[in-house]
Amino acid sequence: MPFPFDISATDGRARTGLLRTPRGDIRTPAFMPVGTAATVKALTVGQVEQTGADILLGNTYHLMLRPGPERMERLGGLHRFMRWDKPILTDSGGFQVMSLSGISKLTEEAVTFSSHVDGSKHVLTPERSIEIQADRLGSDIVMQLDECVAWPAEESRAREGMELSARWAKRSKAAFGSRDAQALFGIQQGSTFEHLRRESSDRLQDIGFDGYAIGGLAVGEGHAAMCEVLDYAPEMLPADRPRYLMGVGKPVDLVEAVWRGVDMFDCVLPTRAGRHGQAWTWAGPINLKNARFAEDEEPLDPEVPCPASQDYSKAYLHHLVRTDEILGKVLLSWHNIAFFQALTAAMRAAIAEGRFEQFRRDFHARHVSNGR
Ligand SMILES: Nc1nc2c(CCc3ccccc3)c3nc[nH]c3cc2c(=O)[nH]1
Numbered sequence: 001m002p003f004p005f006d007i008s009a010t011d012g013r014a015r016t017g018l019l020r021t022p023r024g025d026i027r028t029p030a031f032m033p034v035g036t037a038a039t040v041k042a043l044t045v046g047q048v049e050q051t052g053a054d055i056l057l058g059n060t061y062h063l064m065l066r067p068g069p070e071r072m073e074r075l076g077g078l079h080r081f082m083r084w085d086k087p088i089l090t091d092s093g094g095f096q097v098m099s100l101s102g103i104s105k106l107t108e109e110a111v112t113f114s115s116h117v118d119g120s121k122h123v124l125t126p127e128r129s130i131e132i133q134a135d136r137l138g139s140d141i142v143m144q145l146d147e148c149v150a151w152p153a154e155e156s157r158a159r160e161g162m163e164l165s166a167r168w169a170k171r172s173k174a175a176f177g178s179r180d181a182q183a184l185f186g187i188q189q190g191s192t193f194e195h196l197r198r199e200s201s202d203r204l205q206d207i208g209f210d211g212y213a214i215g216g217l218a219v220g221e222g223h224a225a226m227c228e229v230l231d232y233a234p235e236m237l238p239a240d241r242p243r244y245l246m247g248v249g250k251p252v253d254l255v256e257a258v259w260r261g262v263d264m265f266d267c268v269l270p271t272r273a274g275r276h277g278q279a280w281t282w283a284g285p286i287n288l289k290n291a292r293f294a295e296d297e298e299p300l301d302p303e304v305p306c307p308a309s310q311d312y313s314k315a316y317l318h319h320l321v322r323t324d325e326i327l328g329k330v331l332l333s334w335h336n337i338a339f340f341q342a343l344t345a346a347m348r349a350a351i352a353e354g355r356f357e358q359f360r361r362d363f364h365a366r367h368v369s370n371g372r
Pocket residue numbers: 034057058059089090091092093094095143146147148187214215216217218219246247248266
């Protein structure tokens with residue numbers, strides 16, 4: 001029995017709803033902060049909860065290297081380990097192997113790789129990835145093992161990756177079996193080729209998943225090319241199940257993807273950029289390192305309900321960034337996650353009230369043009 005996904009309103013292709021899981025409900029459109037190594041960098045789970053996040057992401061690749069799957073299970077699983085009792089989604093690990101571990105080999109059977117930490121050898125099969133995610137980490141939403149083909153890709157290469165991912169989807173589903181308290185998502189591949197994405201979607205639906213991710217994007221193709229794929233890719237997936245766009249993105253990416261029917265997002269940007277002084281605000285992105293903030297006593301963004309945006313001046317944040325103080329990384333990470341949550345909350349309200357088109361126009365006028 002898959003998690004209930006109750007869509008409460010639609011506005012054009014945009015949807016807003018509730019994905020109900022045993023550990024809590026996820027309001028969609030949802031932004032999911034990334035907690036790569038069992039922590040959303042620089043924030044406590046209490047601060048993450050205060051931002052309004054309903055779900056966090058974990059990373060099988062990082063956690064299987066440190067602390068390791070069997071140790072994590074002995075410690076009670078990822079929720080208990082990091083004291084986060086709401087839903088967790090974990091990626092299957094293949095994407096991170098390709099982007100992080102220098103040496104790796106991809107065959108029909110598995111991905112084999114050397115740890116970027118100590119060079120130790122590891123093997124990830126669809127079955128082992130499911131076992132780590134579902135049984136050792138204990139995540140609530142599990143991703144199939146897939147191959148994310150680099151961009152740009154020749155059509156033949158994109159087809160190979162899509163077909164391997166479809167065969168691994170079948171093996172992932174078989175390994176996952178039927179579980180009531182956990183969900184398994186399939187991942188659509190096919191790079192920027194519409195007919196490959198169609199084939200991928202059809203094969204995933206024949207297998208049957210609790211939710212469907214759009215993979216193979218946010219790999220350097222850029223905003224315009226991503227939107228071209230999103231003009232058709234989300235609606236190839238079942239309308240009554242959640243659609244998760246992996247690795248996306250900047251605020252404008254979220255608005256444009258929700259407009260095209262996407263429900264769930266993840267991105268390391270808010271915390272990574274926050275640690276380097278970049279803050280997103282309703283009036284666009286700014287970098288607090290810039291000298292123009294040295295004596296700016298205004299708060300960062302009064303509309304964002306978090307201490308970083310309400311209690312401090314930009315001058316203080318500028319100082320913390322310039323001196324590379326830890327508190328600067330904490331406050332800007334906190335602010336950016338709070339901004340992404342405020343953005344998705346505003347989109348949910350706009351869709352519920354049938355005014356998302358106006359919201360999108362206002363957002364471009366206020367946030368995008370300024371940012372340019
Ligand atoms: N499995 C998979 N992951 C992707 C990620 C990581 C998302 C992630 C999930 C959970 C934790 C961290 C990262 C991508 N990030 C940018 N583009 C991405 C594409 C894919 C993809 O095609 N497949």
